[in-house]
Every structure is written in structure tokens, then in C-alpha cells.
Amino acid sequence: MTAAPTVYDVAERAGVSIATVSRVYRTPDSVRASTRERVLAAARELGYVPSGNARGLASRSTGVIGLCFPDYGDPAADTEDDDTAMLYSDQIIRGMERAARRHGYALLIAASLKGGAAGLVAKVAGRVDGFAVMARTVPTEELEVISRRMPVVMLAGPREGTAFLDHLDHIEVANEDGQHELTRHLLVDHGVRRPAYIGTIEQSPDVQARFDGFRLACREAGVETGDEPALRLGRLTQEEGARAAARLCESPGELPDAFVFANDQTAVGALRELERRGLSVPDDVIVTGFDGIPLSRLVRPALTTVRQPMVRMGEEATELLVRRLSSKGEGEPVSRVLPVSVARRASCGCTETTPTL
Amino acid sequence: MTAAPTVYDVAERAGVSIATVSRVYRTPDSVRASTRERVLAAARELGYVPSGNARGLASRSTGVIGLCFPDYGDPAADTEDDDTAMLYSDQIIRGMERAARRHGYALLIAASLKGGAAGLVAKVAGRVDGFAVMARTVPTEELEVISRRMPVVMLAGPREGTAFLDHLDHIEVANEDGQHELTRHLLVDHGVRRPAYIGTIEQSPDVQARFDGFRLACREAGVETGDEPALRLGRLTQEEGARAAARLCESPGELPDAFVFANDQTAVGALRELERRGLSVPDDVIVTGFDGIPLSRLVRPALTTVRQPMVRMGEEATELLVRRLSSKGEGEPVSRVLPVSVARRASCGCTETTPTL
DNA sequence: ATGAAAGCGCTAACAT
DNA sequence: ATGTTAGCGCTTTCAT
Numbered sequence: 017m018t019a020a021p022t023v024y025d026v027a028e029r030a031g032v033s034i035a036t037v038s039r040v041y042r043t044p045d046s047v048r049a050s051t052r053e054r055v056l057a058a059a060r061e062l063g064y065v066p067s068g069n070a071r072g073l074a075s076r077s078t079g080v081i082g083l084c085f086p087d088y089g090d091p092a093a094d095t096e097d098d099d100t101a102m103l104y105s106d107q108i109i110r111g112m113e114r115a116a117r118r119h120g121y122a123l124l125i126a127a128s129l130k131g132g133a134a135g136l137v138a139k140v141a142g143r144v145d146g147f148a149v150m151a152r153t154v155p156t157e158e159l160e161v162i163s164r165r166m167p168v169v170m171l172a173g174p175r176e177g178t179a180f181l182d183h184l185d186h187i188e189v190a191n192e193d194g195q196h197e198l199t200r201h202l203l204v205d206h207g208v209r210r211p212a213y214i215g216t217i218e219q220s221p222d223v224q225a226r227f228d229g230f231r232l233a234c235r236e237a238g239v240e241t242g243d244e245p246a247l248r249l250g251r252l253t254q255e256e257g258a259r260a261a262a263r264l265c266e267s268p269g270e271l272p273d274a275f276v277f278a279n280d281q282t283a284v285g286a287l288r289e290l291e292r293r294g295l296s297v298p299d300d301v302i303v304t305g306f307d308g309i310p311l312s313r314l315v316r317p318a319l320t321t322v323r324q325p326m327v328r329m330g331e332e333a334t335e336l337l338v339r340r341l342s343s344k345g346e347g348e349p350v351s352r353v354l355p356v357s358v359a360r361r362a363s364c365g366c367t368e369t370t371p372t373l
Numbered sequence: 374m375t376a377a378p379t380v381y382d383v384a385e386r387a388g389v390s391i392a393t394v395s396r397v398y399r400t401p402d403s404v405r406a407s408t409r410e411r412v413l414a415a416a417r418e419l420g421y422v423p424s425g426n427a428r429g430l431a432s433r434s435t436g437v438i439g440l441c442f443p444d445y446g447d448p449a450a451d452t453e454d455d456d457t458a459m460l461y462s463d464q465i466i467r468g469m470e471r472a473a474r475r476h477g478y479a480l481l482i483a484a485s486l487k488g489g490a491a492g493l494v495a496k497v498a499g500r501v502d503g504f505a506v507m508a509r510t511v512p513t514e515e516l517e518v519i520s521r522r523m524p525v526v527m528l529a530g531p532r533e534g535t536a537f538l539d540h541l542d543h544i545e546v547a548n549e550d551g552q553h554e555l556t557r558h559l560l561v562d563h564g565v566r567r568p569a570y571i572g573t574i575e576q577s578p579d580v581q582a583r584f585d586g587f588r589l590a591c592r593e594a595g596v597e598t599g600d601e602p603a604l605r606l607g608r609l610t611q612e613e614g615a616r617a618a619a620r621l622c623e624s625p626g627e628l629p630d631a632f633v634f635a636n637d638q639t640a641v642g643a644l645r646e647l648e649r650r651g652l653s654v655p656d657d658v659i660v661t662g663f664d665g666i667p668l669s670r671l672v673r674p675a676l677t678t679v680r681q682p683m684v685r686m687g688e689e690a691t692e693l694l695v696r697r698l699s700s701k702g703e704g705e706p707v708s709r710v711l712p713v714s715v716a717r718r719a720s721c722g723c724t725e726t727t728p729t730l
Numbered sequence: 731a732t733g734a735a736a737g738c739g740c741t742a743a744c745a746t
Numbered sequence: 747a748t749g750t751t752a753g754c755g756c757t758t759t760c761a762t
Contacts, residue, residue, distance in 0.1 A: 017702045020522050022739055033749045038741060048747060063518040068499030069429035070739035073754045078426065080481065080500065087474070106463050113482055117444070122483040122496060124437065125466075127474050139479060142425030143437065143500075161420035165377045310667060345374045379755055390733045395757060405731060427755035430738045 021062040029058035041066055072143075081337050082124040082140040082147030083112055083330075084154055104326050105150065108171065111330020112148065119338045121145075128153050137162060145341055148333040159184065167340035169333050172222065185336050186351045187329055191222050191306075194322035194356035195229030195276075198304055201358060202274050203237040206365050208302060212272035214260050214282060215245035216252060223278045226306060230276060245278075252278060257285025265293060273301060274364075280305035280312045280321055287315055287363070298365040308359060317362030325354050378419040386415035398423055429500075438694050439481040439497040439504030440469055440687075441511055461683050462507065465528065468687020469505065476695045478502075485510050494519060502698055505690040516541065524697035526690050529579065542693050543708045544686055548579050548663075551679035551713035552586030552633075555661055558715060559631050560594040563722050565659060569629035571617050571639060572602035573609060580635045583663060587633060603629070606639060614642025622650060630658060631721075637662035637669045637678055644672055644720070655722040665716055674719030682711050 023034040030037070032055060039047050040055045047055070058064075072078040085105040105127070113123045124144055128136045137158045140147055146167035149159065159168060163184050172188035202208040213230050216223045227245055234241045247263065249256045257277060264272060277283035283305030290297055297303050297317055305312055308323030332352060340347075360366040380391040387394070389412060396404050397412045404412070415421075429435040442462040462484070470480045481501055485493045494511045497504055503524035506516065516525060520541050529545035559565040570587050573580045584602055591598045604620060606613040614634060621629060634640035640662030647654055654660050654674055662669055665680030689709060697704075717723040 017523060018521055020739095024739080034740080035742090035750075036748060039748085042741080046747075051747080060518070063521055065495050065498050065519060065522065067430065067739050068496070069426045069435065070754090071499070071741075072426035073424065073430050073756085074739080074741035076741095076754070078500070079496070103467075106467055109466065109482075110460075110463055113484065117484050117486065122481055122500075124479055124481045125470055126479040127470065129474060138422050139425070139436070141422050142428070143435070143479075161417075162422060164375055164420055165422070166374060314670065377755095381755080391756080392733060392735095392758085393731085396732085399757080403731075408731080424755050427738090428757075430740085431755080431757035433738075433757095 018063075020067070021064045022067075023064075025062055026055060026058045026064050029062060030055045078143060078145050079120065080122045080124050080144045081112070081116055081334060082126070082144035083109060083150075083333075084136055084140055084147060085109075085125070085127050085150040086153045087127045087129055107326035108148075108150070108330035108333070111327035111332075112334045113330075114327075115331040115334035115338075119334070121334070121338070141166065146337040148330075148337065167337050167345055169336050171329060171333055183349050185340070185349055187332050187336070187354065188222075188352075189324045189329070189354045190356050191225035192229035192232070194324075194358065195226040195306065196233045197229075198306075198320070198322050198358045199230045199233035199276060200237065201360065202276070202302060202304065202364060203233060203239060206274075206298075206302060208274045209239060210270065210272045211239065211241070211274040211276050212246035212264055213241070213276045213278075214247045214249060214257075214264075214286075215278045217248045217250050226278055246272070249278075249282060252282050254281050254285035254288070257282030258289040259285075261286035261289035262293075265290075265295070271301060275301060275303045277303070277305050280307040280309045280319060283319055283321070283363075284311060284315055287317070287319070297363050302365060303363045312359070313361070320361045320364035320366065321359050322356050323359050324356055329354060377424070378421045379424075380421075382419055383412060383415045383421050386419060387412045435500060435502050436477065437479045437481050437501045438469070438473055438691060439483070439501035440466060440507075440690075441493055441497055441504060442466075442482070442484050442507040443510045444484045444486055461681075464683035465505075465507070465687035465690070468684035468689075469691045470687075471684075472688040472691035472695075476691070478691070478695070498523065503694040505687075505694065524694050524702055526693050528686060528690060540706050542697070542706055544689050544693070544711065545579075545709075546681045546686065546711045547713050548582035549586035549589070551681075551715065552583040552663065553590045554586075555663075555677070555679050555715045556587045556590035556633060557594065558717065559633070559659060559661065559721060560590060560596055563631075563655075563659060565631045566596060567627065567629045568596070568598070568631040568633050569603035569621055570598070570633045570635075571604045571606060571614075571621075571643075572635050574605045574607050583635055602635075606635075609636045609639050611638050611642035611645070614639030615646035616642075618643035618646035619650075622647075622652070628658060632658060632660045634660070634662050637664040637666045637676060640676055640678070640720075641668060641672050644674070644676070654720050659722060660720045669716070670718070677718045677721035677723065678716050679713050680716050681713055686711055 023037045027034045027037045032051060036047060036051060037055055040052050044052060109125055116123045124140060126136060126140050137154045141162050148169045148171050150171045162168060169185040169187060172186065202211060213227055215227050231241055247260050249260055260282060261275065264275065275286055277286065283303050286303055287297060290301065295301060305319045305321040308321050312319040312321045336350060380394045384391045384394045389408060393404060393408060394412055397409050401409060466482055473480045481497060483493060483497050494515045498519050505526045505528050507528045519525060526542040526544060559568060570584055572584050588598055604617050606617055617639060618632065621632065632643055634643065640660050643660055644654060647658065652658060662676045662678040665678050669676040669678045693707060
């Protein structure tokens, strides 16, 4: 690896000053065409590439926005299925990148390490003009400090917990609305009367909002529910979902006519357990999820769920950042709620849509 | 947005020199514990975050690796399906990021803009310690120049064309082997005798290698094929695939007993066209693809195809880069070929595997 | 263990 | 239209 040429090398070779070289890259029109050509030629011959670091340092801007996301451990999915299971973070990344590209920004992504997110923010923050953070990724305190220096937008993904710093921009999805609509569908269109909600132990805002939507729908339909979910799970995994289904089946009294899960993973786990027990979905019991992960389409019966627009969330995050960047961060904090949509599939008794061709 | 505090601010507040502040962040052990605490405290109070740019400039390294990928236009998939369709680039990104994380690197991603990739490399190269490039993303010439200054690894994704710069590290998948194995399966296990290969007009190395694998299998099985694919397509899209199927159905003579497509998209298009014509897959004709995109599982019949390990490719890319970086780029260029695996599904007459639960 | 000072490669006034 | 000259915020010898 040879030492990289600098503006000085190019300038000397082209017989101009370094300022001219700089101009050729920043404002080509401010340089006479013939001069520009000479500079460009010299640069090409030398293999010159402007140092992003030096530029960033001198101009106080990088042309890069960032994303911090949690270390999702290894995807719960079997390795076989590795590339089918698209994680939230992947979708958000895609959305952010796409929008960033349109605005001429590149995207820097970094996940917290399993151990601690120590230094994650610092690492990213030091190299970008602004960034998005998936909730629960970094300590609130760190964000507090950094958001005074650059735009930060909080992404309330699924299963989050942190109280939001109220001066940050913030994007979330309509958890309550989605669960409400889905539940109403079960109650009104499928005549469900004894739905069981399966939530989590630690009440994250998202899961709480979903439960609220569930209860509201029940109340509206005159269906009785307690103030508590039928069950609370420690983690929202397939295993836990399967165990939840087992518990519900074995508990005394009448079997609920619908298992309403707080996410898709657990619902899929339940599907498996119910099949093992020889129970039919949706005939014996309806099962629904939340999130709309790809797997929800693949399972049989296909899972009725609430789809979250994660790609869109990424795009919105970028748009928000770019706007802040061009307005120097002025203006009130924005809080945006993205709409969700209910996917009515076979697990609630709706006709399954044909796979897209 | 307040002006960001610098080492000077922290140093002053902590009553030390800027060198000490710097040491606290780079080599904490070289600073007395009490001093370190004072510095850290001052930093916290001030909301100090080290400037990645300044660090990079002074130390000539960024702790970031990059990825340049092509602008895949908007995904062919319907918007509805947006989050189900995981692109290659997404998978490579995931793989690279995962591995990068393990080595303490962050990942900078940037796609070429539709128009031209002008400046893409420069933009990325200026901000990273090394990077990967998906084939056909940037002009060979630019890479030539840059690879003299930092590690660059070429990712021969699907449908590529550029001749490889032979001094770059390079990762590709076993296209020929995969197509060979798939074809042999059709010939030997399903008794196919008149397979038709559908390739592309511009012979990219990947597609060429696949065709070579196809021919080899045919030769071995004593099945006659020409030196040319039955059909060459302009673009590997679903539309083109559907048109190809139509052409093959309408051409005089016996219908081929298998359509062997160069990728999944086209195969899926063919599936649709065949269904429209009332032909049964695999009874009337077998259809196979190549790539193993998620959609290939979702269609009915599920598509038999060759799965490419794109996530793995991303991981390998990072590993290669990291190795080069720690060895200062010494050593011969590496060229790695990743194994692929055949997914036998319904479209060739194999029992369809139950969707993963 | 800590400090002083010289850059790192560029941009951004300010001249000319 | 082009050149001069300070920095930008850090790391890195070299001293102490």
C-alpha cells in the first residue's frame, strides 16, 4: 500500500495551488475549464482520492448519516432459513440507505455488541452528521448529551422500553391502532368471544400499546377482558410462544377461541405447538401475531398479523435527519406515528391470499 | 446545536494537557486512575464526543470498512411485497456488518446512483480503511487506482460482467458447480431428456459459468445440447421470464421437459406464464431457477433452485479486509469460491418441504 | 505518568 | 479565476 497522494501532490503536478485543487472537487464551475482538466489529469495519474476525514474536519460535515441498532443476537431463525428471515434492522437499514442515497448521503451502520453498547454512540456520532437510534440500543444518558450537538432520531422499533427523551425526533408505528383493528376483525367478523392476549413481562411501550388496542376492541364489542394479559412471556421467541400455547391448552376451563400474540415469533411458536397437539387453526382456535415478518407468510396456516412498515420507517428517519441538517436543527421535536395494516390470512379463518407471483 | 467541545475544553476542565485526554481514550491504562476519572468526568459534563474525522486524520485509520453496491433500481417486487423481497445487497450488508462488528469495525454503505457511479468510490474510499465492491458497481479504472492505497475486495454477485482486476481479492460463488448439480438432479433423478437453458444476451461470467455447469451435466448424462442456450434474455426480470416461457411454448417441435433458468426472477415469471397457459409444473414441464431468493419459496409450486450464500459472502469479505488491514495488505491476492447448495422443491417434482415452523 | 509541539489533508476566508 | 494562510480536532513523537 503506497502512501496516498494529497492535494499538495496534485497541486504541484498540475502547477496550481492547493486551493484550486480543492475547488475542482467542491465547486468545479469556479475553476477555468482548462485548469480543471489539468488538475483532474494530475489527480488521475497520481491516483488521488480526497480524504474524507480531512474534508470532514475542515468543513465540519461528513455527508454521512448513521444508524445504531441493537445486537439481535443470532437470528432466532434456523441457519437454513437465514436469508429468508429479514430482521427489522435490515429493513430499516434498507429504508434509510435508499432515502439517504437520494439526498447524497452515505449510511454508516453499527450494532451494539452483546456485552455493552459502550462507545457505540461515540463511534458513530464522531463520524456522521446525524443519526438514528433504534430504541433500547444505547443509554438514554448518552443520547441526551449527543443530541445537543447533532440531530438524533429515535426509532421505536418493536419491543422497546426506554422512555423517550422528549426533545428528540421520534418515529413509531401505530401499535394500538393496529392491534385494535386486528382484534375488532376477530370479534366482529369471526365472532370471537373469548380471546386471550399473550404479552410480555416487562411492559414495553409497544407491547403495552398493543394490549391497549386489544382491550379497547374488546370493550367496544362487549367482550369481557381483564386488565391483564392472559399470559406474560419473558422473551418473545418461538419457544416461549409454544410454551404459552401449551399452558393455555392445559389450563382449566374453556379453551380461548383466539390466541392474540404480541408478536409473530411467538404466534408461530404457538402454531407449531397446536399442530403437535392435533388442534386445528383456525377451526379450534384462531391465532394472530404482530409485526408482519416474512416468516408469517410462510407458515401454514399463514399468520394473520399486523404489518409494520419498517422500510418506510427507515426512510422517514433519513428524511427527518436530512431536514434537520439543512435547517440547522431548528424547530420543535417531531414525533411521527406511521400507520400499520392488518394482514388477514388463514390463521384467523380468512381466505389465504395466493402467494405473489 | 451547540458547538462541540474538543480535547482542549476537556483538558482545561480536567486540568491536564490534551495529550492526556487523548490517552484516556486510546490507552486508558497509560493514565493514572485518578487522572483518568477526572478527565472522564470533565468529558461527561461537557458532553464531549471525540471527532472521528480528527482521529482518522491524525491516525490514518478510521475503524470503518465500506461496501459499494449497485443501485438495483426499485426492487422488481410489488410494493406490497417490499419487505419480503430481500435483495442480495441486503444480505451482503448483513453479513459484512456482523463480521465487522466482531472485529470492532463499523460499516459504511453506499449505492451508486442510477445515473452514474461517479464519485461513489471516492466518497466511500475517503472514509474507510478498506472496502468491498459488488461487481459492476464502479468503473474498473477507479478501482485499479484505489486498490493501490487500501484493501479492496471484489464481490462477484449474481449477473456480473466486469473482468476482474487480478490483483484484487475476490469472492465468488460456485456457479458452475451449482448449476451442474441441479441439472444432474433433473437428468438423473427426474429423467429429464430435453432441457432448455435460458440465459442472457450479455454473457456475464456468472451466467456463463452456470451455463457451463448445465452443459457439463448434460454431456455426462448423454443428453444433447447445443453450445448455445435455448434462449437469451436481455434482462433477468420476471417479465422477461414470462416471455421466454411463452416463446418456448409456442416454438415448433416438442416442448422441452425442463426450463432451466439462469436466475429465480425469470423462473418465477415463467411459472406465472405457464399457469396462465394451463400447463402444469412440474407435470408438463419442470422449471428451475438460480439464486435462492426468498420469493422462490413463496411461489407455488415452490421453486427448485441453487441457493447462494450471500450473507456468508459478506462475512468473508469483511474477514478478508480485516486480515489485509492487520497485515498491511501484504500477501498474494486471494480468490475465494463459496459453495452453493441445491434446494430441491416442488417445481422439479420433488416433495415440497414444509415451511419452517 | 504527563506535557509540548508538530503535523494529518483538507476547507474557508481573505487577498490578489 | 487563483493563491495565501489559518485553522479543523485529534494523534504522535519527543521531552520531562
